[in-house]
Amino acid sequence: MIDIHKLKAFVAVVEESNISRAAVRLNMQQPPLTRIVKSLEDELEAKLLHRLPRGVEVTEAGKALYQEALTILAHAQAIPRRVQNISQGLEGQISIGFTNSVGLHSFLPALLRSFRETFSAVSIHLEEDGSSSLIDSVINQKNDIVFLRKPAPIGLGLTSLHVLDEPLIVALPTNHPLALQQKQIHLLDLEPYDFVLYRRLAGQDLFDNILASCYQAGFSPKIIQEAPRLTSSLNLIAAGIGLSIVPASIKDFWNKQIVYKELKADTPCIAPVYAVFKQDMENMRLSHVLKLLTEQS
Incomplete structure (x- = not known):
């Protein structure tokens, strides 16, 4: 593995095209810098520089090392900031x-x-x-x-x-007997009708919440169809198969052939989010x- 300090020294020599000027840039003496370049050549078994009367010229192998060195040094310089960003939750x-x-x-x-x-x-x-x-x-x-x-x-x-606490509302087919009711629908008024619910296996918390609201109102809903997803239950409601109790946010996704009404009950009908x-x-x-x-x- 090449020492990163050797790479930094080599980059300075290439960019200065002169070992003496590179030594000044690195705040070191020329002989140690010359030895660093020589050790890199020995380590890589390649000629990296041509010595000229007034400086040095980089070889093809040296150019390749120079490009790789720039990438490595840039990456090394970025490591502290990246580590700090990770620890601070910024990356x-x-x-x-x-x-x-x-x-x-x-x-x-x-x-x-x-x-x-x-x-x-x-x-x-x-x-x-x-x-x-x-x-x-x-x-x-x-x-x-x-x-x-x-x-x-x-x-x-x-x-x-x-x-938050999200209100539960009732979703009805447009031809449902309760669809024309202008005021809130009392939860207990839903007892005679067929229900379509989001399948418990997929939405256990919401399913249990809806059933608990119905039980508290004094009845057990007559579930005739379950849907694999909450949104897919809307298709069944629109088809007139039954009504459903849904979170209020669902009405922003579907209002074709469905009427949404507020629910009234002795205990507020809500679906909390945690x-x-x-x-x-x-x-x-x-x-x-x-x-x-x-x-x-």
Whole structure:
């Protein structure tokens, strides 16, 4: 391995075309510099310089070494700054996970946009999955932070931060008997009708939240169809197969042949969002996300 100090000395000799001037530039004596050049030639088994009466001329092999040396020295010079940027969370990668329903809420793109504008050198890796898999991904340090519809289970060493409460609304086919109702629809009024819900396996937190709201209102919903994704359930609703209870943000994605109505219940119908992460004081990129999240709330 070539000593980086030898490369720096060789670059000075090539750029000055004179060993004496290069020695002055490097603040050293000429004989040691001459020995450095000679040791490089011996080490590489190649003639690097032609000695001339009033200086030196670089050989083809010397030109190749000079170009490589410039690259190596530039990289070496950048290492301290890069290491500092990484330690300060100004470079590197942040991995963020979210469930399908959370990914539809406007707070997430707003958060990502703010992070990108502030920390442009940090790449963002996104992953959409079910809540159980996302919790495991934080435990296994695959994701730095995930956004779920419920807090993390106790005893896993995870921290849960409440981000927001999103209202739940009812999505109805345009020809549904309740679609023409001008006022809010009472949750209990949905009892006689067929339900279409986002499949529990894909959206366990939201599914359980909706069922809990119905149970608290005094009935068990008649689920006749489950959809693999929240957005795909809208196709079934538009087709008139049934109604559904959905987060309010979904209405920004689909309003064809669907009517959205506010829900009224003794207990507010909401779908909360939580940020789940491991407390890690050394993960500065996570700290930056949490700071932006707090400012955004």
